[in-house]
Amino acid sequence: MDDYHASPALSATRLKAAANLTPRQYWRRHLDPTRPAFVPSDAMRQGSLVDCLLTSPDRFDATYAVMPEGLNRTTKAGKEAYAELQATGKEIISASWLAIAQAIAGALQADPVIGPLLKHASQSPHFWEDEQLGPCRYLPDIEAPGLLLDLKKAASPDPRGFASQCWQLGYDIQLAHYAAGHLNRFGGALGQVGFIAYDWSECPDFGLYWMPADWLLIGHQRRAEAAARIRTYEATPTVPGTSYGTATLELPRWATPGSRSTLNEEF
Numbered sequence: 032m033d034d035y036h037a038s039p040a041l042s043a044t045r046l047k048a049a050a051n052l053t054p055r056q057y058w059r060r061h062l063d064p065t066r067p068a069f070v071p072s073d074a075m076r077q078g079s080l081v082d083c084l085l086t087s088p089d090r091f092d093a094t095y096a097v098m099p100e101g102l103n104r105t106t107k108a109g110k111e112a113y114a115e116l117q118a119t120g121k122e123i124i125s126a127s128w129l130a131i132a133q134a135i136a137g138a139l140q141a142d143p144v145i146g147p148l149l150k151h152a153s154q155s156p157h158f159w160e161d162e163q164l165g166p167c168r169y170l171p172d173i174e175a176p177g178l179l180l181d182l183k184k185a186a187s188p189d190p191r192g193f194a195s196q197c198w199q200l201g202y203d204i205q206l207a208h209y210a211a212g213h214l215n216r217f218g219g220a221l222g223q224v225g226f227i228a229y230d231w232s233e234c235p236d237f238g239l240y241w242m243p244a245d246w247l248l249i250g251h252q253r254r255a256e257a258a259a260r261i262r263t264y265e266a267t268p269t270v271p272g273t274s275y276g277t278a279t280l281e282l283p284r285w286a287t288p289g290s291r292s293t294l295n296e297e298f
Contacts, residue, residue, distance in 0.1 A: 169213075
């Protein structure tokens with residue numbers, strides 16, 4: 032898996048970054064030779080933990096070290112115990128995190144509709160040469176001929192809230208990229224493509240959401256636009272200039288002439 036993430040082939044992660052970040056932010060995160068090592072957020076780590084339990088449980092013991100409940104890292108004994116965990120080189124998680132992740136995995140596996148789909152979970156990477164974008168790669172969570180699903184930890188797993196998250200974070204771009212890889216891998220039509228969304232809870236809410244064809248088409252368009260941005264960024268040897276250019280500010284729609292802000296009223 033390390034070889035996959037180290038590959039320079041175009042990934043959905045970079046495409047989403049190009050769509051959502053400013054040129055300077057993208058350059059700093061992906062192109063700056065002095066950029067700091069990427070540190071995933073807790074939300075990302077939690078999602079990866081659930082992914083591991085569902086798609087590659089055989090890799091759990093080699094990937095994670097569980098911190099004993101009640102370990103006090105301020106004491107000498109606690110510091111020594113934590114140092115031993117760090118020495119394993121594994122990702123350290125709490126027992127409470129593991130309990131929640133196991134509850135989520137169990138709830139999804141027990142669902143009569145989602146459970147059978149999880150039998151296709153594997154996270155098997157694939158590389159291909161895209162005619163328009165060049166070398167590409169993808170790492171699907173759940174895949175079979177004609178089927179493509181991604182597991183998503185959602186801030187709001189209800190359909191309306193998750194749809195907003197999909198657009199804001201570029202999940203349609205991700206699925207479009209995966210769909211291109213799926214076509215290269217299996218050939219034929221992709222009949223079912225979507226997400227399994229859940230929240231981080233011991234009694235999780237979750238849903239199975241299919242992406243409509245028209246939205247996936249938009250995802251393909253946004254993917255092409257993001258790829259074009261990446262080519263532009265990579266052609267710039269130094270950090271880009273202003274992210275927003277020069278513009279004249281417009282009065283916000285909610286503002287009215289003569290209105291006074293709360294800040295002004297305090298003076």
